[in-house]
Amino acid sequence: MINMQLTFEESMERAKEILDSANQIVALLGVGVVMECGALNYLNNEVIYRIEDTYHRSPDEIMSTGFYSARADRFFQYYKEEYLADRCKPNETFMALKKLDDEGRLKACITTNTHGLEKEVGIRKVIELYGSRNVNWCTKCGKRFLVDYILNSKGVPVCDECYNPIRPGIRLYGEMIRNDVMTEAANACQEADALIVLGTNFYDSMVRFAINHYRGDKLILISKHEHFRDKSADIVIHEEVKEILPKLVLDK
Numbered sequence: 682m683i684n685m686q687l688t689f690e691e692s693m694e695r696a697k698e699i700l701d702s703a704n705q706i707v708a709l710l711g712v713g714v715v716m717e718c719g720a721l722n723y724l725n726n727e728v729i730y731r732i733e734d735t736y737h738r739s740p741d742e743i744m745s746t747g748f749y750s751a752r753a754d755r756f757f758q759y760y761k762e763e764y765l766a767d768r769c770k771p772n773e774t775f776m777a778l779k780k781l782d783d784e785g786r787l788k789a790c791i792t793t794n795t796h797g798l799e800k801e802v803g804i805r806k807v808i809e810l811y812g813s814r815n816v817n818w819c820t821k822c823g824k825r826f827l828v829d830y831i832l833n834s835k836g837v838p839v840c841d842e843c844y845n846p847i848r849p850g851i852r853l854y855g856e857m858i859r860n861d862v863m864t865e866a867a868n869a870c871q872e873a874d875a876l877i878v879l880g881t882n883f884y885d886s887m888v889r890f891a892i893n894h895y896r897g898d899k900l901i902l903i904s905k906h907e908h909f910r911d912k913s914a915d916i917v918i919h920e921e922v923k924e925i926l927p928k929l930v931l932d933k
């Protein structure tokens with residue numbers, strides 16, 4: 682049921698009731714969640730200008746399959762200096778999600794972030810739609826490499842066994858999200874009894890994808906930044922996720 686008349690307190694109360702009684706919770710995490718952990722926002726104009734100044738291309742252009750194929754050296758310069766250098770640590774939001782997982786009530790954590798914070802705190806079922814920066818692999822033999830191996834390599838990183846180039850385990854612009862990953866995410870949403878959308882909004886195509894597969898009426902959106910489409914959620918709370926989710930989950 683859509684109800685935009687709820688006050689903040691009523692929304693909090695209702696969201697708490699929903700999360701307390703749900704047993705198949707799916708959380709969908711957007712960029713807002715990692716920004717609250719200190720990650721850079723690549724949609725921020727200042728960040729974009731700085732990167733264009735330094736690398737003479739926009740972040741989106743550099744992180745594209747075309748640029749990666751044509752200029753692997755320049756790609757990896759950026760990837761190491763900017764993308765991998767953008768490190769952050771899990772905050773209270775992740776502790777709250779971990780608690781739901783420990784209670785056996787978190788069905789899945791679907792994320793559009795590549796920092797790997799969900800796995801870092803030990804959440805068991807993580808669906809990384811855009812891949813992970815922690816998984817890089819050899820294009821020839823498939824051997825996997827951690828971030829530090831990439832950071833410590835000179836130029837284009839190569840496999841220590843077969844000397845072929847390593848590619849990053851994230852989705853580049855121009856690449857499709859893997860089918861099996863999309864199916865997994867769709868199935869999780871279909872079976873969810875509550876869906877919490879965190880740090881993103883209904884403008885995001887992945888959020889719309891998830892919602893299209895969710896059949897329930899317990900859709901909670903928590904995001905600092907408002908978007909006019911947000912009203913499609915059953916409960917909307919426009920605050921920082923790290924302020925709200927712990928109150929809903931950790932305060933008993």
Ligand SMILES: [Zn+2]
Pocket residue numbers: 819820821822823824840841842843844845
């Ligand atoms: Zn190899």
